Amino acid sequence: xxxxxxEDKGIKVQIDTEIEGKTGSIDFNTLKSGGLIKQxxxxxxxxxxxxxxxxxxxxxxxxxVEVAKKYAGDYIHLSVRQSLELPYVNYxxxxxxxxxxxxxxxxxxxxxxxxxxPTACSGCEYNPNGIMDTQxxxxxxxEQFFGKNLPHKFKISFSGCPIDCARTSENxxxxxxxxxxxxDEETCTGCRICSKACQEGAIESDVETGKPIFNPExxxxxxxxxxSCPTDSWQERVKGWTVxxxxxxxxxxxxxxxxxxxxxxxxxxxxxxxxTKWYDxxxxxxxxxxxxxxxxxxxxxxxxxxTLRKTFENRVLKNPKAPTKNEIHFE
Amino acid sequence: MEEExxxxxxxxxxxLKGVICPINFVKxxxxxxxLEDGQNLEIIIDDGEPMQSVPxxxxxxxxxxxxxxxxxxxxxKLLIRKGGLRNGR
Numbered sequence: 001x002x003x004x005x006x007e008d009k010g011i012k013v014q015i016d017t018e019i020e021g022k023t024g025s026i027d028f029n030t031l032k033s034g035g036l037i038k039q040x041x042x043x044x045x046x047x048x049x050x051x052x053x054x055x056x057x058x059x060x061x062x063x064x065v066e067v068a069k070k071y072a073g074d075y076i077h078l079s080v081r082q083s084l085e086l087p088y089v090n091y092x093x094x095x096x097x098x099x100x101x102x103x104x105x106x107x108x109x110x111x112x113x114x115x116x117x118p119t120a121c122s123g124c125e126y127n128p129n130g131i132m133d134t135q136x137x138x139x140x141x142x143e144q145f146f147g148k149n150l151p152h153k154f155k156i157s158f159s160g161c162p163i164d165c166a167r168t169s170e171n172x173x174x175x176x177x178x179x180x181x182x183x184d185e186e187t188c189t190g191c192r193i194c195s196k197a198c199q200e201g202a203i204e205s206d207v208e209t210g211k212p213i214f215n216p217e218x219x220x221x222x223x224x225x226x227x228s229c230p231t232d233s234w235q236e237r238v239k240g241w242t243v244x245x246x247x248x249x250x251x252x253x254x255x256x257x258x259x260x261x262x263x264x265x266x267x268x269x270x271x272x273x274x275x276t277k278w279y280d281x282x283x284x285x286x287x288x289x290x291x292x293x294x295x296x297x298x299x300x301x302x303x304x305x306x307t308l309r310k311t312f313e314n315r316v317l318k319n320p321k322a323p324t325k326n327e328i329h330f331e
Numbered sequence: 332m333e334e335e336x337x338x339x340x341x342x343x344x345x346x347l348k349g350v351i352c353p354i355n356f357v358k359x360x361x362x363x364x365x366l367e368d369g370q371n372l373e374i375i376i377d378d379g380e381p382m383q384s385v386p387x388x389x390x391x392x393x394x395x396x397x398x399x400x401x402x403x404x405x406x407x408k409l410l411i412r413k414g415g416l417r418n419g420r
Contacts, residue, residue: 128391191399196382228387230396 013043017095035109036094039087047072047086047097048109050146053120053138053158054082063104071097081155082119083109113288115148115276120158121165124177131223131239132177134158134166137268145272151283152290154276155248162220168244169256172291173275175241175268178221178261182237183212189231197228221261238262243271246292246323253328254292257321259305260312270311278307292323339397339410341373342366348406352380356388359411363394368414371397375408382407393417 012025019026019034028038035048049064056064064084068076073088089097098108109117120138124130137158145156159166159176168174190210195203202218203225205211212225212234221242225234240262247256263271279291282300286293295301301322308316345362347355359374366372376385386396386409395415400408 191396192401193382193386193396193399196378197384197387199383224387228390230386230390 013091015091015094017098033110033112035111037111043090045089045091047089048079049084050107050109050117051083052117052142053135055135056084060104060106063101063106067097067100083117110147113150113152115145115150115154115156117146118142118156118158119166121160124160127160129163130160130177131179132160132241134160137175137265141272144269148276150276150280152288162222170247170249171256172246172248173272174244174247174256178242179223179226179239180221180237180262181223181225181234183214184233184235187231188233191230193228193230194225194234197224199224240264241268245275246295248290248292253326254323255326256292256323259317259320260315261317263315274308274311278304295323339371341410342370344373346375348375348377352384355381356385359385359389360392363413366413370413372411372413373408374411375406378405378407390416
């Protein structure tokens with residue numbers, strides 16, 4: 001039976017396991033916070049699993065399939081943000097599902113106004129373009145920040161290189177790998193390969209000597225020059241994360257822009273801490289509002305940048321750009 | 332003559348003009364497999380995408396490009412030393 005017009009609010013269901021610290025009679029919003037999403041069908045829920053960086057070890061996946069066969073529909077849905085979702089789960093089976101998934105340490109995700117499971121690209125250990133280790137960071141951020149309550153949902157993503165597969169500009173907070181190259185004249189033979197390898201026109205070759213003329217303004221920090229140089233005359237000077245803030249998708253998308261460069265792995269947690277703390281304090285009075293919306297208020301934006309400079313001084317860009325609307329429905 | 336003196340004589344050569352990516356690199360890779368470490372392969376590839384990505388792939392496989400020559404028709408001749416980056420040669 002399809003119950004299309006279910007009124008989620010107010011209705012409660014009897015749950016025999018603990019969800020979000022509650023048990024017994026639980027409302028739909030609490031269930032949603034616990035990664036349990038009400039379906040149109042009576043008593044049916046979708047269970048969203050916690051899969052940081054979209055990486056699911058086979059031992060967990062096998063358990064998920066086993067559990068799905070017993071308690072869920074005949075397929076798994078891959079969510080847009082890299083989760084496995086089990087549809088058509090009757091709420092009477094929540095307890096069994098929790099317990100059986102826990103045998104392989106597979107956890108349930110979260111919805112609602114809090115830090116979500118971080119997404120990430122496939123990983124630098126085998127992707128030839130990878131500069132920074134996105135999978136390591138997705139795991140770390142999941143462990144340290146997942147579920148932290150905030151004024152609205154808060155999505156974090158990691159891309160290993162400037163190709164930006166994890167779309168850092170569309171997340172509340174996005175980290176994208178970057179490498180600043182450095183050229184050594186001594187070992188350079190003037191072969192011109194770097195100027196061919198550079199897709200951005202940031203490297204030209206001297207007509208006479210063939211040696212590179214570097215134009216840093218055009219550099220995307222992708223490292224193609226470093227990877228192609230036959231004599232290793234282009235080297236990695238500094239690697240780190242380019243940070244974008246305030247992006248979102250949805251009905252009214254916002255594009256987040258670059259605010260900082262070359263943030264190290266070690267600094268990422270304090271970066272997230274600083275930003276989410278500011279968001280928590282400054283979104284008060286605006287209701288359930290994404291950080292990108294708050295940051296479009298000029299006074300808020302300058303206060304935000306000032307706060308970041310206190311800790312990350314020179315890594316924060318000189319004139320960072322506030323998030324911008326990217327209207328898709330009313331052109 | 333000069334090439335021979337410097338021990339850079341090509342043991343094999345491939346004209347890959349008009350061959351698109353990644354076929355040009357695959358052919359290069361297969362031909363390199365027939366050579367011994369330290370031997371040289373000479374290839375000719377087009378400017379543009381081939382010059383943008385083939386040298387990088389060659390480096391990733393551990394071979395060293397020891398000479399790049401631009402030909403009058405705009406294509407490029409590369410001399411590749413097999414395993415030249417793997418063995419520190």
